[in-house]
Amino acid sequence: MKYPKGAKPGGQNAAGIRRRKDKEVRYGSRGMTLEKDLDFANSFYLEHGRAVIHKKPTPVQIVNVDYPSRNKAKISEAYFKVPSTSDYNGLYKGKYIDFEAKETRNETRFPFINIHEHQVQHMHQCYMHGGIVFIIIKFSLYDETYLLPFEKFLPYWERFLNDGRKSIRYTDIKEDSLSLKTGINPRIDYLAAVDEFYFENGE
Template identity: 45%
Template sequence: MVIRYPNGESYSHDAEKNGKKQTKKKEVSFSKRGMTLEEELNESNAYYLAFNKAVIHKKPTPIQIVKVDYPKRSAAVIKEAYFRQASTTDYNGVYNSFYLDFEAKETKNKESFPLKNFHQHQITHMQECLKQSAICFVILRFSSSNRLFLLEASYLIEYWHKQEENGRKSIPLKNLEKIGYEMYYGLSPRIPYLSVVDQLIAKNN
């Protein structure tokens, strides 16, 4: 199936979801190897919803279907479609009366997180959310080491602007260790990111 952006360019799943490919984890301590970061977050959000902790969902991406084949009467195959608009961030929802909005990305890089994984419209969206006092952040995973970090959007935006002024094109891992919150896998939920959100709430109030 061919999916195109509003400007007519072809959509490449690997380019847009750079680092979100299904990868096998080397650590034997993880019981669910091969899950993508998106799958792990969806599982975590399902847990939070089931136990009335938070209501957080992955945002659907609106698609305009333009070509469909009907090989059988009972079956339809989408051959071509377009994104109606550029996506913003991956997830949003409500937790303890606070609005959360965040993006999730992963990389195979070992020492830094490439800023090319993000897009200008996502940065703009996060800036607008921060103006409305939303709790806005990104969850980053280094797939080679299975290290997880929660980084406040304000830091990402700062790096993004520095990049535009001939700054470096990535966030060094050593810097993430200082300004981000490292998270560790659990069972229920898989990624306990709300425990970090609690720290952000406490810090800002």
């Protein structure tokens, strides 16, 4: 195996690698992505009959399909499409639930990069029709995850449309969101926060 100069594992001169490891430990990142945590939580909820919530497939524009054999279809040309809805939706306690999940490595703010206007419109429509709608935001350098109810997010989005401010400050997220505690099974139990915010009176 070839290592870059001075980067042999366990070697005395592996400063580059060591530094990166230290950084990981310091910021508490476990190398688990938010998406995996949410997939895991959704499987857990489904198995335990608590909710039926799925991530939608990535929207893809299929241009060309080959049939190398009779029963096999191979997509040989396709492109990613801009999603027109949010990534997650489903059913919890008889209610429609809809959310988007975003991760940022930014330390001071949550930038609106990767949130498409179509997605926000979609969430707004769901909210207006009586759905439970929110955004899950992970600050990965802190390993902190927040659930921001759509009604709290909306003023920031409107400010962006009016004044062009493309982000929400970390401190504002902390103020307006529910903090998601990190557990074991599931690691991120976001429905606990949904209960707290949307079903206060134990409905």
